[in-house]
Amino acid sequence: MILILKHNAPQQELQALEAMLSEQGVQVTGIHGTHHNILGLVGDTSKIDIDSILAQPVVENVKRVQEPFKACNRKFHPEDTVVEVAGRKIGGGHVQVMAGPCSVENEDQIIEVAEAVKKAGATMLRGGAFKPRTSPYAFQGLHAEGIDLLKKAKAATGLPIVTEIMAIEHLDLFADVDLIQVGARNMQNFELLKALGHSDKPILLKRGLANTMEELLMSAEYIMAGGNMNVILCERGIRTFETKTRNTLDIAAVPLLKQLSHLPITVDPSHATGIPSLVKPLSLASIVCGTDALMIEVHNNPSKALSDGAQSLTPAQFAEVMDDVKKQIAFCGKELG
Amino acid sequence: MILILKHNAPQQELQALEAMLSEQGVQVTGIHGTHHNILGLVGDTSKIDIDSILAQPVVENVKRVQEPFKACNRKFHPEDTVVEVAGRKIGGGHVQVMAGPCSVENEDQIIEVAEAVKKAGATMLRGGAFKPRTSPYAFQGLHAEGIDLLKKAKAATGLPIVTEIMAIEHLDLFADVDLIQVGARNMQNFELLKALGHSDKPILLKRGLANTMEELLMSAEYIMAGGNMNVILCERGIRTFETKTRNTLDIAAVPLLKQLSHLPITVDPSHATGIPSLVKPLSLASIVCGTDALMIEVHNNPSKALSDGAQSLTPAQFAEVMDDVKKQIAFCGKELG
């Protein structure tokens, strides 16, 4: 950590600052510049709050050298983490494809979709039971019943199930869910993250619409700090000024997050733009960039879907995407499933 | 609602679409263009899900005409809403100033700050007991004890208290809190909003870092749909590409939200940029733009604050800001408190 001090800071305040820093167990070295004096802090600075340093009257600016995330940091854990979800590996050369409808709507629908995506090559079933909708007047999901229907679909097809949690008090309902998703809007719902840190379930953590990669990693850190190391990151598009697409897929986040962290990563090409015809190219792009999983919305009848129909693929369209996805996974020397 | 249809859509699919729309109780009128046919839907379209329309194969695009928010919409409620918080009015020509530390740290601190901000003219006390921090390793607040200390400060000064809620299960602890704040990171924590909709407490709803004004209003709508009409909106800066300031204060949101909605509005000039020297100009700007309240961070010893010290004013700096704030409020023909 580097502190840039104000010009002409009084000697007395400088000494007070150095004393305060020494108390925190870090060593302090000074550099005297023409316009600024600089202090370098050496040691474990992760405990030091940047705000508290900035609040010192003699400090003009602070720059972090060490990254603020630890448990998920590749520097301290060089080998890739592989998360197992109901016996399927995410990471380590395996690529999983999670497919299914935005919302679970009824038994026929979810089983029909589950069978169709399985046939096309999907290895996990996604489907929403609790739906975060912008409008309180929109369909909010079937809740507990939705989870029950997902379990039936799992029983029918053998596909592990992934579904989103929106509140801590629903956690008990997720006992048989194989992979619990934290949605983009809850990426910084820290109380929820803490509760999931005390679970032993694998967690799929989606990046918030306007959150940086570092903030995503800090949210993973919340879960891991509680003891749950089974975290999978998910890039699903960020909010920018562009209006032709619903969001902007930050494809560079895939290889860069893998450099910064040892955690596996998923890409959601459906939410990334909201445009079905872009799902295939973005899926292929994610694979060549090293993603460990894809999450794709498929509905047996998009025009009657209760949510997100517009961005869902039909089973036939999904099968066509999977044809190319399978080939590209093989070409990259990886394995589907 | 206007539907733009694909060129050369088959007659049969068009008829199916029109039949589906008629079932939803809206009238359909067609316009036949050179390249596109257009359908206009007349009637109550607020129940119609835009996604389900977009998912129809013959539909190229949909444009909403009616705004999706109703309870908070000024069109249906032309007069200003005035929210009462422990007998103080927010709106209707009254301007409240909520001041206090980012975090409640101990009894001496909160009482000292409360007395200082009261003396300078603040009309409500803010202070965090549950703190949403990016890092799990940072100070997370005193929780229940923090709320108890706020109550002591209220007893000592008579200032109503405002503090942030982070999870539904903490709601019981907020029984004596006068104004419950929903933070920017929880603006779309819909389960929390629904729970607050069933409360009768006034709610201060902060705009998310990357949420549009319309999304803010839709989140207000979540609370109001549950029956709680005591919602105060808060503009606190949005995330942009600019890096010199922590966030970018969207000052135009103040007058525009007042045009769109009858709800009162607060501005938080401290979080808006993170730079103490900008609190005064941004407070004055907010007042001339019509804000009904200000929320300002003040700490008796910013350099020892456990959070957000860098953006806090000292009591002396706050008193100087209040000098000009009071004059500007009077100049605008409004009343402090």
Place this chain on the structure above:
Amino acid sequence: MILILKHNAPQQELQALEAMLSEQGVQVTGIHGTHHNILGLVGDTSKIDIDSILAQPVVENVKRVQEPFKACNRKFHPEDTVVEVAGRKIGGGHVQVMAGPCSVENEDQIIEVAEAVKKAGATMLRGGAFKPRTSPYAFQGLHAEGIDLLKKAKAATGLPIVTEIMAIEHLDLFADVDLIQVGARNMQNFELLKALGHSDKPILLKRGLANTMEELLMSAEYIMAGGNMNVILCERGIRTFETKTRNTLDIAAVPLLKQLSHLPITVDPSHATGIPSLVKPLSLASIVCGTDALMIEVHNNPSKALSDGAQSLTPAQFAEVMDDVKKQIAFCGKELG
């Protein structure tokens, strides 16, 4: 074009508006809604200025149905445009790789780099003679001498040359340049675009840092409106809130621009993030998304480069990227060069 009229607009003003619209040669059809009346305009609305409509007192909002771009619009020109640059095809199944230094620095440097990138498989040479630098104190390029050196490198290697133009008055210097680049900062330098519209040179038009895809296409339209149809679009990363990367590559723009327009497209994975280790994955992602060319910064001695050294690849790194790029191009059924 659809006009949403204000509620309770006076009949007289409505008639005035309809008369004004009829004068513009479009047909007007009305839909009468509960809260709004709507007018649909049928015919060629591309000449109608949206602002002038919005300025009518009875108009609340206007929505375009037809896209505002014509010459570059795929709807009116379904087949892909292939631009020839010194005999090399960009588009139509051919992928060109333009490589070279950010700045041309001296004869040895540019010839050494040109030979190295040619050997590794590059098919065109890029190099800056006029450099747009944020700081007036930074190296601004060798100007005319830089172009002369590029010509020498072309003579030595046979690689066509691409370099950036910054002002109309330099156009004569570009007589022997094979492909003229318009940089991101000049994407809306409309006077320059108009001048290039009267040239017969192929133009590489880079997307501005904060410009939408539609604005990029409108800038292409400026060149094409002058008669020059040889325009190649370039996605090079947009400005977002993320700070880990210099820009955010909008990878979805590649397939989407190809849907909207018949023009060929290039991706610049070097400027997209500024991080050399991301050039390979982003190059591969661009290829699977259908790019017709790549533009990659290569320097024989990045640590001594006069500009952008930090994001340049060494010739050895570039050769390694090209190994995978060649394989991926072949796997996609396309041809390098």
Place this chain on the structure above:
Amino acid sequence: MILILKHNAPQQELQALEAMLSEQGVQVTGIHGTHHNILGLVGDTSKIDIDSILAQPVVENVKRVQEPFKACNRKFHPEDTVVEVAGRKIGGGHVQVMAGPCSVENEDQIIEVAEAVKKAGATMLRGGAFKPRTSPYAFQGLHAEGIDLLKKAKAATGLPIVTEIMAIEHLDLFADVDLIQVGARNMQNFELLKALGHSDKPILLKRGLANTMEELLMSAEYIMAGGNMNVILCERGIRTFETKTRNTLDIAAVPLLKQLSHLPITVDPSHATGIPSLVKPLSLASIVCGTDALMIEVHNNPSKALSDGAQSLTPAQFAEVMDDVKKQIAFCGKELG
């Protein structure tokens, strides 16, 4: 400037780096950390290119301590600069109001508007002769004739005139223009900035849609480096994700730019949002934040304006805005004109 070195960098490369740095005339001091070594550079580092440092293989990251702008930096020029435009002062307690139409359309229009805005209190006349339009099919301005008409309006009213330049080759036409505007889209048209640096005309430099405050200052630096110190900065709204307003006015930029630089500043509340009803509150907000000028679009017949009619005020609306603007200027202890 602070260099953060890679972990375990070879001793030999470190020595080479230190030697290279010493050659640049700066002193180097090292700090040895657990995970990183740090070098602090002391002396005049403004000549050092950050990119060239980042390109050194042993360097992981570089942090600037000194700001890269000098001529416009308040640190080296503490007192406010006052720019005189045809005898009117911008800065130093004087506030100018520039008003007029987006485009000059004909003699009657510009003279009528000029007289109306003068009567309402405007102190300068704005009007576009060269118009940067997104579409090549939109009205592009009257060019030389437009400037002639502005001169006639000046002769009729005595108001100094401000109009936009779009290309260096038009500079001769601007001989009688009192204040030359560089538009947002040309803020980084560096060749134009250089040319204006050799002029002695006052320059109004608008912030680009997606440019940081630092980039705005660096563009001012381009003009000043050529010898022209008469630069006025202009905040006119930046591009964000919000869609209800055309742009987002970065109101905090007004006081912050004044802290960073001694140059005077203007705000354009018309372009900032594109919504006429927001011009008054944003004008008042700009004044309390310390702006030295306002630039407001006024048209005698907005519904027939050839450009930007939708965001123009009528003369009557402008007069009403000016009533409050005058009072607020006086309340702030400043002088209109």
